[in-house]
Amino acid sequence: MDFGCSMTSEGQHALVSHEEVLAFIKSTFGELQGPNHCWLNNVDGGIKSFNQHGIFLVLVNATLDYSTSRSHHECIFPIERVKLLQQRYPKLNVFALQYGSSVNSIATHTELIQTIMEEYITYPVLISEKNFAMMTNGACYLLFEGSTNRLFHLKLDEELGTLAKAIEELSVLQKESAATIQSSNFDRTRQLEVIKEPHFCSFRNLLLYYPGCLSVDEDGNRIFISDSNHHRIIIADGDGKILDCIGSYPGFEDGEFGSAKLLRPAGSFYCTAENCLYFVDSENHAIRRADMEKRMLETVYPVCVQKNTGIWSWILDKLGLAREIAQKPKEYEPDFVAFPWHLMKIGEDDLLITNRSFETSWIISVATGEIKKVLRGIPNIMEIWEHTIMEKLSLPKEIYENWSPEEGLQHSFSLEGIPHAGLVSSIANLQNYTIFSDAAGQRVLKFHRESQCISCFQFSNLGVLGLPYWLVCPLERVCSSGYSGRSWSEHLHSFNVLPGRCNIQVYVDIPLGTELATPMEESCIWRQARGSAVELSGSGDGISTEKVGVAQQWFDELDNLAFSKPELEADIQDEEVPPGRGFQDKDKVHFDCAVSISPGTGEVVVSAVLYLKVKKTQDNGEEQKNIAERILDYQKHEDRISENACTELLFKTCRDMQYMIFMKPLHLRIRLECGDHPAAETNKETITTDSMININISLD
Structure with missing residues (x-):
């Protein structure tokens, strides 16, 4: 086949080089770091999600610019083309290869992380100490099949249509089903289940990213x-x-x-x-x-059109709920x-x-x-x-x-x-x-x-921003969402309670060396109760005799039918519900969460965010680096080299971090084991108990 590209396999030496580079690449899929390689930006378990028998597109030595002769356009154009192909073919395996670089070089990692953030790269980057310059002849694209050693070398200035044609023809040769490499035709109406984002979550907790x-x-x-x-x-x-x-x-x-x-x-x-x-x-x-x-x-732009014209679409349109979808650009349209x-x-x-x-x-x-x-x-x-x-x-x-x-x-x-x-x-x-x-x-x-x-x-007035989407803790410990690969640091607590109202008060220590940039507000707290618990915070419903389980409500209604008798109107005093707003003491904040609990197992999941800034300290280089580490608050899954590179990058790009505002997330999961109601004189009576739980949390 002819893509306007070649295998550059003239002579046995080049063929051996191809086999060597493919063998090396495939050997790195099993581990993030090895003696001669290191993976960066492993988005949502990127290398583990590779279809190793599928088709791979590799951007070689174009992520870092070592040549001063290249223009800004020449530096970012290949990255943008790969991103377009990644959007067009969601099942295509895409990554970048940066060879001839030390896997332990902080400078290399720092430059790569900066490029990943600036260009919003959502595919993994493989750093290799091995040098494949003889085979690739500089920056280029490599296209290969995972199931064979068939590899194609494409020039960096190839047109987008040529690259797309090469991918599709290689898919035909490989006899892949359409599901393996399937064109999305830039369909803007289809929301992918996973919205990929660069892997360096530490920077995301800055107020501005x-x-x-x-x-x-x-x-x-x-x-x-x-x-x-x-x-x-x-x-x-x-x-x-x-x-x-x-x-x-x-x-x-x-x-x-x-x-x-x-x-x-x-x-x-x-x-x-x-x-x-x-x-x-x-x-x-x-x-x-x-x-x-x-x-x-x-x-x-793109021009939006109504997809459906049926009666239901008309009703939604009248209610202001109709959704418009974007027209798709024509395939390989040069002017989109x-x-x-x-x-x-x-x-x-x-x-x-x-x-x-x-x-x-x-x-x-x-x-x-x-x-x-x-x-x-x-x-x-x-x-x-x-x-x-x-x-x-x-x-x-x-x-x-x-x-x-x-x-x-x-x-x-x-x-x-x-x-x-x-x-x-x-x-x-x-x-x-x-x-x-x-x-x-x-x-x-x-x-x-x-x-x-x-x-x-x-x-x-940071409370207007509320709780960011990436800080909401998933209800399930194992979930299939796009953020399931995230490392969640949760505070787990278990309590035994009696049926009735349960008031939970959470006290959070402000991390050492920091202070609140803004008071904690209700908009910065997200609560969810499930199982035999139902949340009451802010609902205005203070009736502690509320039934939670559907079966329990059905049996009570049946009980009322069997033993119905005239009821006297009782004077029910409305119980004031704590508003659930956060309060600040000297070195801590606290907020409330009220739930109604019935016999069984209930769970309360709370996500909150504190907007913090660093207390004024001495202004010297070493102290600034310590501040950078404190601000970035590395996650457990980040390796030490990436941590040092992120610290170096923040220190390099922002010398004075005293005024930088950052977010500190809180993830709390409370398990409530509730026993039966205490015995009453008749089946119609229900004895409830008000409980109070205090939880102390440290974010250091």
Whole structure:
């Protein structure tokens, strides 16, 4: 077969090299780390989920850029192509190979982790000390079958259509069923059960996780921060008070702000006339519009259509519950929007969209969502839109004059004819300040134009953000969700109680060396009761005689029919239910959880989050590294090398961590064994008992 690629098997030596590299790759699937290899970014058990008899696509030596001659576009373009193929073929085995690197090198791990976060890489990366340069001849793609030694070498600049054709033809040769390599045709209507995210969970517990872009509403004194890797847009005022949040979970779904789903939002533009925020949804390859008055999110591109026209769809539409789905781009459509990042308003009704490297731009109509024009290449784009783009870049000049080289903005790279191109969508003026995001430093900064001082943005009212999606503990200890591979550190407690109301009060010690950045609020606590227990917290139902089990209610109703007699109206005093809000003492917080328990086994699952910051300490390098370790709060499944690399990365990109806010999760599982009701004079009487349980928890 001919893909415009080759096996480069001229001579016996090359053939042996192929066999060696395949044998080495297959030998690494059994363990995360060995004498000559190490796996990074093992998302959701990535290598264990490989179909070892299936088809593999490997990006070789293109994840780290060792060549200064390569442009920014040349560095990220192969990564984006692999991500597109990964989306198109969900069953394709994908990983990156970085050979010739020390598996114990902190510098290599640090660079790879930074690239994984910046480019949102969701496939594993294999680091190998063995050098396969003779076989691969530098960066390239490798395509091979797991069941044979058939391997194909593809150049790094191959077209996307050529790569897709190679995968499909190899699937035919392998006589695989359609289920093994099945094209999804970029179907945006199908929500995958698993939304993959980069594996380094420690960074996710920072308040901001790669805040890639921002925009402002000058008249309304509002800032819209694209908290990209948290898949949300945070709305704050000029003083840092958080007002609202768009997006609740990774995915692709329109709706109210609290239920809408995004996948790595980036550049945005606020339209004063419409009171709407337009922004790019990068990993969904979409343009979204947020109505700030109605608090509703909708999709501008791709154009949405109604899938069903039946009576039930009509009813849902009238109730405002109808769901729109995005049209699918045509197969290999060359002009479809892929990984948009920057967004600018042009004219009255058009948006200028570009990718991060400014190699492709799209002009999209706001009214119709259709692509009007596509330009490729920086010279062609700058020839037409130089004034629009350079106007956005007039702000960083005086900032860089007051910014120390050691604290340089990591994503402020320059491109041909575009200085500080990485800041195009990350900087804006608001009142007396120039606000800009330092994505790699996981923070937002402000530059006072009169005093020429740069300071870190201080956020407040964090309770608006509530409990993040990744901190909700699953009900089942073994679950099939996309986050089942996560390591949950749970506090387990068991108690024997009597039937009735059970008031649980939880006292949580604030970790040493930290303090609350905001008081614990009810929105930061999630409770779930099951089995013979039902939650009462905040329900306003204080009747402790409530029956829980369905069978128990049925027997009581049967009992009432058999022994019915006139009942006197009893004066029932409404019992006040503790509101369940968190309270703070000197070094601890506490919150309540009330449940009604009936005979049997019940369980109460609680997830909560504390927003913390580090207490002021001495400002020296060693202390800052200790602070970084405390903030990142490594999980048990992370290896020591990755821990050190993450610490080094945070220390490198954010020298002053005294003002950094981070989250400390709490996962509590309480098992309640409830005996029978105490004996009463008649079957109709039920004796209940109020119980009080105090639980002390340390998060250190």
